[in-house]
Amino acid sequence: MMKTALFSILAAGAAVAAVPATPQSPLGGVSPSPGSYRGGLNKVISESALLSFHRDIVEIASVTGDEHDVGEFIVRFLQEKNFTVTKQTVTPETASQKERFNIYAYPEDQPHPEILLTSHIDTVPPFIPYSLEGADDDGDDSFNRESIAISGRGSVDAKGSVAAQIFAALDTLAEPSSAPALGLLFVVGEETGGDGMKRFSDSPLNTSPPSYHTVIFGEPTELALVSGHKGMLGFDILAHGRAAHSGYPWLGRSAVSAILPVLSRVDQLGDIPAEEGGLPASPKYGKTTVNLGTVNAGVAANVVPATAQANVAVRLAAGTPEEAREIVRQAVRDALTHDDDNVSVDFSHHSEAYPPQDLDTDVDGFQVITVNYGTDVPNLVIHDSPAARVKRYLYGPGSIHVAHGDHEALTVGALEEAVRGYKRLIQAANKN
Ligand SMILES: *[C@@H]1O[C@H](CO)[C@@H](O)[C@H](O)[C@H]1NC(C)=O
Ligand SMILES: *[C@@H]1O[C@H](CO)[C@@H](O)[C@H](O)[C@H]1NC(C)=O
Ligand SMILES: [Zn+2]
Numbered sequence: 001m002m003k004t005a006l007f008s009i010l011a012a013g014a015a016v017a018a019v020p021a022t023p024q025s026p027l028g029g030v031s032p033s034p035g036s037y038r039g040g041l042n043k044v045i046s047e048s049a050l051l052s053f054h055r056d057i058v059e060i061a062s063v064t065g066d067e068h069d070v071g072e073f074i075v076r077f078l079q080e081k082n083f084t085v086t087k088q089t090v091t092p093e094t095a096s097q098k099e100r101f102n103i104y105a106y107p108e109d110q111p112h113p114e115i116l117l118t119s120h121i122d123t124v125p126p127f128i129p130y131s132l133e134g135a136d137d138d139g140d141d142s143f144n145r146e147s148i149a150i151s152g153r154g155s156v157d158a159k160g161s162v163a164a165q166i167f168a169a170l171d172t173l174a175e176p177s178s179a180p181a182l183g184l185l186f187v188v189g190e191e192t193g194g195d196g197m198k199r200f201s202d203s204p205l206n207t208s209p210p211s212y213h214t215v216i217f218g219e220p221t222e223l224a225l226v227s228g229h230k231g232m233l234g235f236d237i238l239a240h241g242r243a244a245h246s247g248y249p250w251l252g253r254s255a256v257s258a259i260l261p262v263l264s265r266v267d268q269l270g271d272i273p274a275e276e277g278g279l280p281a282s283p284k285y286g287k288t289t290v291n292l293g294t295v296n297a298g299v300a301a302n303v304v305p306a307t308a309q310a311n312v313a314v315r316l317a318a319g320t321p322e323e324a325r326e327i328v329r330q331a332v333r334d335a336l337t338h339d340d341d342n343v344s345v346d347f348s349h350h351s352e353a354y355p356p357q358d359l360d361t362d363v364d365g366f367q368v369i370t371v372n373y374g375t376d377v378p379n380l381v382i383h384d385s386p387a388a389r390v391k392r393y394l395y396g397p398g399s400i401h402v403a404h405g406d407h408e409a410l411t412v413g414a415l416e417e418a419v420r421g422y423k424r425l426i427q428a429a430n431k432n
Contacts, residue, residue, distance in 0.1 A: 037141040041132040044145055044412065051150075053077065054163035054415060058152040061127040067100050067188040070121050074103055074162070074186060081170060083184070084108045090188050090199045102196050103186040104205055107173055112211035113183025115429050117169060117422065119161040119218030119396070120190030120197075120376060123154035124404050130155070146413030156398030156410050161218025162186055164397060164415060168422030180430040183212065190376050193352055197379035208383030210390055214429035215382070216422065218396040219375050220403050220410075223417055225366040226394035228358040230285050231316030232374055233324050234350030236309060237262055237332070240342045243299075243306040252304035256297045258336075258343050259308040265335035266312060266328065267292055277334060279327055285317035285356055285370055288324075315372060321353035354378035360391040363428040366421070373400055393425055 045051040062070040075085050083105040091097040103121070106113050130152035134143025165184065173179045187196030200206055219226075239259035244252025270288045272278025279288040291313045298305030316324055325347055332345050347353075357377045361368045377392065384390040397418035398410035 037134065037143070038132075041134055041143065041148060044148060045132065045150075050163060050167045050416065050419060051412065053166070054150070054155070054159060055130055057121075057159045057162065058130045058150075058155050062122055062154065063125045063127060064122040064189055064192045065098065065100070067122050068098055071101055071103060071186075071188070074121065074166075078103070078105045078166070078184070082108055084111065086205070088200060088203060088205065090196050100188045100196075102188060102200050103184070104200070105184040106182065110181040112181060114181045114212055115214045115216065115426055116183045116185055116212040117165040117216045117218065117426075118185040118187065118197075118376070118380075119158045119165060120188070121159070121162060121186050122188050122191050122196075123157065123159075124191050126153070128153040128406070128408065146411060146416075148412045149409045150412065150415070151407065151409035153408055156220045156408050157400070157403035158190070158219055158396065160220065160398045160410050160415055160418065161396035164418035165216070165218050165422055167419045168426060171419065171423055172426050178430075180426065181211075182426070187376065194376050194379035197376040201379060201381045206380070206383070209385065209388065210383055212390060213388070214391045214393070215380065216425050216429075217375060217377055217392065217394045218422075219373075219394060220398040220400045221369065221371065221394060221396050222399050223367070223395070223397060223414060223421055224369040225361045225363065226359055226371050227361045227368050228284060228356055229371045229373065229375060229377070229394075230288075231319075231321065231353075231355040231357065231378075233314040233316055233321045233328075233353045234347075235312050235314075235325075235328065236346045236349060237266065237312065238344050238346055239297075239308040241304065241306050241308075244304040246302040246304055249304050252306070253342075254304050255308040255342075256305045258340060259297070259310065261337075262332050262335040262343055263292060263295070263310055265331050266290060266310075269314075269327065269331055277327065277331060279314065279316070279324055280318040282318040282356070284358075288317040289315045289372075291315075316356055318356065320355045359394050361393075362391075363393070363425055365424065366395070371400065391429065393429075395421055395425060 045055050057070055060070040060073055075087060078085050086104040088102040088104055090100045090102060092099060133149045135147035169182050169184060185200060187200060189195040237259060239255040241253035241255035241258060267290060269279045270290045274280040281287045292310055293313055294311040297308035328345055336343060382390045397414040402408050
């Protein structure tokens, strides 16, 4: 839905941009700089500290591995706002690696955050430049301020969240008498396995017990509170055979013939009822889903294939990764007509495994949804206890449906609403 809306915004914007500068008809309180539609759009951004900061960090490319420059920019910005900032090195581990670091910040007199706001500063590739389009309703070059679409890589995932969290923190701290102790944590590497969050999680900064009672994760959730996301399990299925001329297949053993029934069985595990050996579903998350992402086998049509390998990703709707591993192992055994030690499952190359992540939603006034994508939530190990359980919220502007695509964009209205949303979450957490 969001995607369609943005496409029409972009199409309308492009048509308008082609029209030569004509007098502006102000709409929605916008009074553009003389003469131009484009000048009007730019003025909306430059007049807002939030929108300007968001523009500045989107304009700095930060595809995973290359987060150094955007990190330095955010550090300087926070220091100018009198935050105490710690740069937590994630790499280099070797001399040839580029410097990458997490940013951990708190107001200078409050070194023990009670509420931690966190998101990530890396993006998926490729870099896409920042641009603006106005939504055009009536064919002239007017636009509605709230509907201006801000495009560019990371504009949604997750620099929209980063900017909104910082400005929500600044607004909250502007009233020092009632402000809780706030911390900011912006990590690298979320898009490729979470090395940044894992580094923070294992570090002395993540104390036991934690100083924080609430963590607010920022990711594109279309301004809804996320009640949880599915778990994750990855593995390989391997088969070994013996090569031979395809005219004399009895002289070899086909690894493809051996793996086929196993792949077929594993492929269906999300649809097979749990009591019949399938992977469990849950009312909250629906079915567990299985994706046979890659299958590689053989060398040529006239050679009996000696090896076959499949790479599988499972999104878990229920249970633990260990339970799911046992179900997968059993499914492989069931699919083989006889004990074949040449077909095996290998979990060792996929250390990233976690159960479904249930999150808190006990703040009024938000729509509540579940999502199917992974986040850094499981990578932050919280050393809390049942008696003092840390609450975790997941919230942010923009839609996941555009986040990794060519048309990553959000609206001015959504970005500004996210600041208000984060402030409401902070205020609710402060009362707990
Ligand atoms: C930062 O602290 C200095 C010294 O106390 C003060 O003059 C300045 O106004 C503060 N800046 C901000 C943005 O709060
Ligand atoms: C497994 O591979 C070995 C070595 O190639 C072979 O001797 C054996 O028969 C194979 N096992 C089965 C069940 O095909
Ligand atoms: Zn993200």
